[in-house]
Structures are given as structure tokens and as C-alpha cells.
Amino acid sequence: MITWEKLGELTLQHLTLSLSAVLLATLVAVPGGILLSRNRRAADPIIAVVGMFQTLPAIALLAFMIPLMGIGSRPALAALFLYALLPILSNTYKGLVSVDPAAKEAARGMGMTAFQMLLFVELPLAFRVIMSGIRTSTVLIIGWATLGAYVGAGGLGEPIISGFAMVSPRLILAGGVPVTLMALLADFLLGYLERKVTPRGLQV
Amino acid sequence: MQLLQELITYVGDQWPRLLGLTVQHVKLALVAVLYGVAVGVPVGYLISRFRRLAEPVLWVTNAIQTIPALALIGFAMLIFGLSPATGIFCLFLYSLMPIIRQTYTAITSIDPAVIEAAAGMGMTRWQIFRIVQLPLALAVTMVGIRMAVVMSIGTAAIMSLAGAGGLGSEIFAGIDRVQDKMILAGALPAALLAILADAGMSALERRLTPRGLRQA
Numbered sequence: 001m002i003t004w005e006k007l008g009e010l011t012l013q014h015l016t017l018s019l020s021a022v023l024l025a026t027l028v029a030v031p032g033g034i035l036l037s038r039n040r041r042a043a044d045p046i047i048a049v050v051g052m053f054q055t056l057p058a059i060a061l062l063a064f065m066i067p068l069m070g071i072g073s074r075p076a077l078a079a080l081f082l083y084a085l086l087p088i089l090s091n092t093y094k095g096l097v098s099v100d101p102a103a104k105e106a107a108r109g110m111g112m113t114a115f116q117m118l119l120f121v122e123l124p125l126a127f128r129v130i131m132s133g134i135r136t137s138t139v140l141i142i143g144w145a146t147l148g149a150y151v152g153a154g155g156l157g158e159p160i161i162s163g164f165a166m167v168s169p170r171l172i173l174a175g176g177v178p179v180t181l182m183a184l185l186a187d188f189l190l191g192y193l194e195r196k197v198t199p200r201g202l203q204v
Numbered sequence: 205m206q207l208l209q210e211l212i213t214y215v216g217d218q219w220p221r222l223l224g225l226t227v228q229h230v231k232l233a234l235v236a237v238l239y240g241v242a243v244g245v246p247v248g249y250l251i252s253r254f255r256r257l258a259e260p261v262l263w264v265t266n267a268i269q270t271i272p273a274l275a276l277i278g279f280a281m282l283i284f285g286l287s288p289a290t291g292i293f294c295l296f297l298y299s300l301m302p303i304i305r306q307t308y309t310a311i312t313s314i315d316p317a318v319i320e321a322a323a324g325m326g327m328t329r330w331q332i333f334r335i336v337q338l339p340l341a342l343a344v345t346m347v348g349i350r351m352a353v354v355m356s357i358g359t360a361a362i363m364s365l366a367g368a369g370g371l372g373s374e375i376f377a378g379i380d381r382v383q384d385k386m387i388l389a390g391a392l393p394a395a396l397l398a399i400l401a402d403a404g405m406s407a408l409e410r411r412l413t414p415r416g417l418r419q420a
Contacts, residue, residue: 055354055398057361060391063375067207067384143272147362150379160278164365169282176275183270 002159002174011178014155018145021077022138025084030130033092034118040097047090054086058144062151076153080145084137091133095126128198135190142183146175156182210385218389222374226393229370232363233356233401236292240299240352245345247300248307258308265301273298273359277366291368295359299352306348310341343413350405357401361394371397 036043053061061083065075099122107121123130149157156179163171215222251258271279276294284290314337322336364372374390377383410418 052399055358055402056395057358057391057398059361059372059375060395063379063387063391066379066387139270143270143274146272146274150376157274160274163278164281172278172282176272176278179272180270180275183272184267187270 002171007159007174007178010154010156010158010175011182013153014142014145014148014157014179015182017073017076017080017148017153017155018138018142021080021141021145022084022134024077024081025088025137026134028081029085029088029133030092033089033130034096036089036093037096043093047086047093050086050089053082058083059147059150062144062147066151071152073148073153075151076145076148080141080148083144084141087133087136087140088130089133091136092126092130095129095133096122098129099125128194131190131194131197135187135194138190139183139187142179142186146179207384207388211388214385215389222371222389222393225369225371225374225390226397229357229360229372229394230397232288232291232368232370233295233353233360236295236360237299237349237352237356239292239296240303240356241349243296244300244303244348244352245307248304248345249311251304252308252311262305262308265304268297269301273362274365277362281366286367288366288368290366291360291363291370294363294366295356298359299356302348302351302355303345304348306351307341307345310344311337313344314340339414340417343409343417346405346409346412350402350409353405354398354402357394357398361390 036046058079062076062079065079069075069078103121103125104117107117112120145153145155146157146160148155149161156175159171159175160179161175163169163173163175247261251261273294276297277290280290280293284293318336318340319332322332327335360368360370361372361375364370364376371390371394375387375394376390378386378388378390
């Protein structure tokens with residue numbers, strides 16, 4: 001009913017869609033979080049607005065994109081991108097704000113410029129928290145990318161949906177098992193990376 | 205803006221049915237969270253007493269959380285078939301993680317000095333639980349319940365696929381028939397419900413926080 005070749009293709013499609021969304025979100029949310037940590041007064045309202053996207057049901061967010069962008073992988077990418085923003089943005093902000101002021105003072109005392117301080121002191125110290133935001137987003141997005149199949153973006157949701165329509169347990173499992181494995185694997189690998197990138201001095 | 209006019213006419217015609225779907229949606233989400241509380245709070249309390257169980261239990265609930273919703277629906281459907289039970293079961297499983305974790309955190313994070321003080325004042329174990337531990341733990345547990353409710357309302361939007369009805373049936377019907385007004389008639393109330401639930405539960409959370417612990 002579904003060939004291995006087709007399944008491989010769908011898996012690749014799923015991975016590409018999810019990773020592009022998370023990558024785009026990271027490119028926007030990490031600099032965004034850095035900016036917010038410099039303008040703390042703006043942080044709360046902006047994080048609240050981004051948080052609202054997160055509250056929206058994923059299928060609703062995806063559905064809103066159809067009247068705006070039609071069908072295909074573009075609306076799916078846009079919806080998943082918005083969905084991935086919050087965990088990364090708020091964790092970048094939280095991570096940077098919680099850097100020990102004494103460490104920053106020491107860096108300033110050593111004559112570091114603001115940029116050097118960000119690069120060599122604040123970001124490394126905040127890295128673990130930022131990574132954990134990226135992990136949360138990635139797992140979430142791999143899950144919701146299954147809904148992309150409803151807007152013609154393909155991916156592993158496709159066999160699941162056909163499985164629902166044809167009441168075929170085999171098709172449901174053909175999509176459901178690999179996508180679950182992908183999410184668990186991403187969670188595990190990024191969790192490993194998270195521990196790896198922690199500066200040695202901070203490892204317990 | 206033609207879409208907006210279409211939407212208004214459509215909702216004007218269909219509102220009793222849409223209202224029914226909304227009620228069904230809320231019921232589905234709340235029943236699942238209710239089961240989640242009934243199981244999650246005792247489990248969270250238990251693993252705070254038997255700490256050795258904490259790590260494996262939290263690990264399992266986290267793993268459940270990682271399972272993509274569409275896949276979980278598929279797996280559950282193989283067991284329960286096409287029925288509201290499938291939807292409730294999936295949402296129940298998802299609600300376990302925040303509730304168990306927050307209950308556990310709530311109880312383990314109570315300052316032992318406070319309990320000692322209560323014991324020193326001559327309170328019995330039961331009194332300590334009712335007058336000291338419960339109020340202190342309630343606010344933190346409520347955070348978990350709020351997360352579960354918001355998540356449940358959001359995820360309930362795809363439970364129509366499991367035959368559980370709710371606003372998702374309108375959204376998916378709209379996607380099938382390429383009717384933007386139907387998509388919006390389902391998606392807008394679903395989004396609104398999630399936002400309202402978040403706000404309402406936050407307010408409840410604040411009310412349940414003991415006065416001495418409230419911030420600003």
C-alpha cells in the first residue's frame with residue numbers, strides 16, 4: 001500500500017519542513033531575545049504577543065494561513081515558523097537575563113566591549129537555556145508538521161491521514177511510527193547536545 | 205474583505221450548530237483534564253513521597269508528550285476505534301505531564317522550615333497537610349492544570365479526526381471543501397477559546413495563591 005521508497009521521501013519531506021521552520025525561527029528568535037534582554041521594558045508585552053500564537057491551536061494557525069497563502073508547503077512553513085518562535089525567544093531572553101551580574105562585571109573589569117561580553121560571556125552562559133528552547137520547539141514542530149499534509153505540504157502526516165480515511169491501521173502506523181521515532185530521537189539528540197554545549201565550569 | 209462578509213453571513217446562518225460544536229469542544233477538553241487531575245495529582249503526590257519513582261514516572265510522561273498528536277490519535281484509534289473516547293484518551297495522556305510535574309514540584313519545593321515551624325506549633329500531620337502544605341502547593345499545581353487546560357483546548361481542535369467532534373470538524377470540513385469561511389468559523393472560536401482559557405485559568409491561579417506569596 002505504501003512503498004519504502006515513498007516512505008523515505010515523506011520522511012525527508014517532513015524533516016526538511018520541520019527543520020526549516022525551526023531554523024528560521026532560531027534566526028529570528030535568538031537575535032530577538034538578545035534585543036529584548038537589552039530592552040527589558042519591551043520584553044513582557046512582546047513575549048505575551050508571541051505567546052498568544054503559541055496558545056492558538058496548531059490546526060487553527062495552519063488554517064488561517066490558507067486564505068492568506070493558499071495551499072502547499074509555504075503556508076505550512078509560515079504557521080510552523082510562528083509556532084516555533086516562542087520557546088526560543090523566551091528561553092533566549094530568560095537565559096540572558098539570568099546571567100550572574102558578577103560575571104558580567106568581571107568581564108567589564110577585564111576591559112571587554114559590550115559585544116565581546118555578549119559573545120564570550122553572556123551567550124555561552126545562556127547557551128544551555130537557549131538550546132533547551134530550541135529542543136522544545138523542534139519536538140513540537142516535528143509533531144505539528146504532520147498537519148502540513150492537510151494543506152498539501154506532504155510529510156509523514158500523509159499516510160496517517162489516508163489511514164484515517166481508509167480505516168487502514170497499516171497506513172496509520174506507517175506514518176505514525178516513524179514520526180514518533182523522529183520526535184523522540186530529536187528530543188534525545190538535542191538533549192544530549194544541550195548537555196554537551198554547557199560550559200565545563202557549569203556542568204554538574 | 206469579501207471573505208469577512210461571507211463569514212458573517214455564514215456564522216449568522218449557522219450559529220446554533222457552531223455553538224453546539226463549541227460546547228462539545230470545551231466539554232471534550234475539560235473532561236480529559238478532569239481525568240488528568242484525578243490521576244495526575246495523586247501520582248505527583250506519590251512520587252514526591254517515594255522519590256525514587258519520580259525520575260522514571262516523569263520520564264515516561266515526558267516521552268508521551270513527545271508523541272506527535274496526529275500519531276497518538278492514530279494509535280489510540282487502533283484501540284478505541286472512531287469515538288469520543290479516543291479523543292478524551294489522547295488529551296488525558298497529554299494532560300498528565302504538566303499536572304504530575306507541577307504537583308511534584310509543588311510539594312517538593314515547600315520549604316522544610318515551614319513544616320518544621322508548623323510541627324513546632326503542635327499541628328498534627330493532617331493539620332500540616334491541610335493548613336500548610338495544601339495551600340502552599342495549590343498555586344504551583346494550578347500552573348500545571350492551566351497548562352493542561354490550554355493545551356487540551358488547542359489539541360482538541362484535531363480530535364474531530366478521532367470522531368470526537370468539536371470545532372475541528374468545522375475546520376477540517378472547510379479545508380476539504382476549500383471554504384475559507386468554514387475554516388475561519390471553526391478556527392476563530394477555537395483560538396478564542398484557548399486565549400480565554402489561558403486568561404481565566406491565570407486569574408484562578410492568582411486567587412488560589414496564598415496572599416503572602418502573591419507578587420505585586
